[in-house]
Amino acid sequence: MPTTVVLPGARRIWLEVIQGVVLEASSSSVAVIKQGRDQSQLVGGTAIRRPGRISSEIVSIHKVWIREGDGQESAYDLSDFPVDSRPGHSLALVYGAAEGVEQGQFFGARNITTGKYNFDDSIHCDRLAPFGLYLAPRFYRKRVKWGLIVGAVAGLVGLLFGGDFSIFVGGVILGFVFSLPVMVVQGVIKQIQGQRLVPELNRRASELLLSKSRSDGELKL
Incomplete structure (x- = not known):
């Protein structure tokens, strides 16, 4: 049964815990190659396109297979919040979303x-969206x-x-121009507000994990 928590700003979020026994745990590292945008440069009046810089980043991947209390076995990606575990350990995972969103994260x-x-702790943009924090x-x-x-x-x-029709056209154009800085500022403010609520969300989820693990106890393999 989902638990609903209310964050500042009347943001209602449901949380649920999945608990099971670790059957298999794996960790690996892969190199991700990225290329920046190509850039154009004028040299002697001739436009020359220079390819973007190539960079690499080492990304760690953490995955686990667990068996839940009803016997169902499932795999989960813990790359964004790795927790050391090995077969036989009891593991609890928390997920949730904003009230009204069915697919949790x-x-x-x-x-x-x-x-x-x-x-x-950071929860990038596409992970914030289901919680209504983006x-x-x-x-x-x-x-x-x-x-x-x-x-x-x-206009x-x-x-x-x-006035004439040019007044109307000018009004539409000015409305569009003035809306650009307003929406950019509003977007930045909303993103900052959402990001600041992540620690509170994690605190509430931590309390739920503790209460669930204490009441349910450890599952057996």
């Missing part, structure tokens, strides 16, 4: 046998739309007071 785990735990869908598109509407209304007012 895993973001924390606790090794009940060792007492070690870990959470995704920008709403079509956030920028809606603000541009409202900017155009406000500009169109201002219509100008027409009513004896």
Whole structure:
């Protein structure tokens, strides 16, 4: 049964815990190659395209297979919140999402046998979205739309007071231009607000993991 927590700003988030015995745990590292954007440069009046810089990054991948209390076996990716474990250990994972979102996101785990735990402290943008802590869908598109509407209304007012059609066009353009900095500032503020709630979300999830593991005890292989 999901547990609902309320974060500052009346953000309601449901959380649920999956607990089981580790059947297999694996850790590996892979090199991810990235290439930056190509850049154009004028040399002697001739445009020369220079390929973007190539860089590499070592990414650690942590996966576990666990058997839950009902006998179901499932694999989970703990790369964003790795917790050391080995076969036979009891492991609890927490996932959740904003109220009304059906598909939850895993973001924390606790090794009940060792007492070690870990959470995704940063939770990048695509992982924040299901919790309602990132920008709403079509956030920028809606603000541009409202900017155009406000500009169109201002243009219509100008027409009513004896202006010509250029006043209307100018109002629409100004509404669009003024909406750009407004939506950028609003977007940055909302992203910062959402990111600041991540520690509180992790704290609530940690309390839930502790209560569940204490009440359920350790499962047997």
